[in-house]
Amino acid sequence: MMKRMVKPFYIPPDLLMKQVASILVFRQTTRWQGLPLWTKNLSNLFKVAAGATGIGCFGFPTHPVYEITPRCNLRCKHCHVRAGEGIFDELNTEDAKRVIKSLAEVPEFRMLVFTGGEPLVRKDVYELLSYARDLGFGTVVATNATLIDNREAKLLKRSGVMGIAASIDSVDPNKHDSFRCQEETFERAVEGIENARREDLYIQINIAISRYNLDELEELLLLADSIPAHVVLLYQLVPVGRGGEIWNTILKPEEFSWVMEKTHSIQGRIRPVVVPVALPGYFAYLTMKHGLSPRTASRFFKGCIAGRGMYYVKSNGDVWPCAFVAVKAGNILETSALDIWSNSETFLKLRDRRNLKGPCGSCRYNEVCGGCRGRAYAYSNDLFASDPDCPFVHQNFI
16 A cells, blocks of 8 residues: 555644635635535535635645646647647656656645646556545546546546546537537537536536637636536636637736626626636735735735646646746756755745736735736746736726
8 A cells, every 4th residue: 555645635724724714705705605515515625625725826726737648639729738739748657656756745735636638548547646646635637528428437536536627618519619629529528527527526617718708708607607516717818839829819908807807796696616817816806896905815815826836747747837837947857846846946936926027016916916927928938027918007906
């Protein structure tokens, strides 16, 4: 029997209290209605949220995400990995296990997201998932869900997977299929999500929002509620990977403002917790709208978590501070995950928001927001530049 390396979610006890406090503050500021649904799945959800010390971009800090393959059965228009383009840059089984074991040595890491590409195209994915489980990780698989038939759903459950994060980008099957560049992906994704739900897996819905589907925002959130999903990550399109080829669909600052206001207005009517990704200004919006002091709010709202909680491992073992920030902080096959987490100059500088420049550096809300580092880097090639599309700056709110 392999020795457990990862601490359980209830050690230390104050970590559990921080998780509870964060969700209660979120409930207070958004009128969130999903607590009864969450209560039914509390044990599973605590394991999924292990390591959560607040709410921020990508859901919460602190957790690693491992892109186990750049291969995919689809070729989505916005994919930051450029998956499915014939790029074969993934580690073999033993080296992938070395990565996972190294991640288990970081005391703050309690859960691990497996992503891609499409993780389920790897033949050894269940071996890797079981290995992570035996080390003590709670695991979530980020997937397009099209490959999750009844057998795959049961294998996910048997491998210790806590839940899936599945992508839906339109309520119109034809539009979804067009965005995913393959027919019948909507139908297969919905079926895959239902198969996972029947195995009592936690359900997260990922939505990539852009001008392509902005008019469907409410319908998409209501669809996630009907599933029912526990969480929705509402990704704002960032011009990286293939997303850089569809600049004309990227939202403008005034549209970001609308997304924040609309999301807040809908949140009080639905059960999933909705967290905008690449829009950390949402947490500044909640802070301002409800009259919280930035200092108090920063205990619960973390904004951008690039390098501060997000730890993104590429398929070759390189470590980035965020899936949208192609800045190598090290490689786990050369340097331990703990050393990179604790000593990388990139990670350390991102944790001190005094390093931010321009409006992001002087903003009184920078601890609850911090601007999108992915967007700043994509537009200026400067990781610490001000978020170029901050809606508050553009509207002279701050």
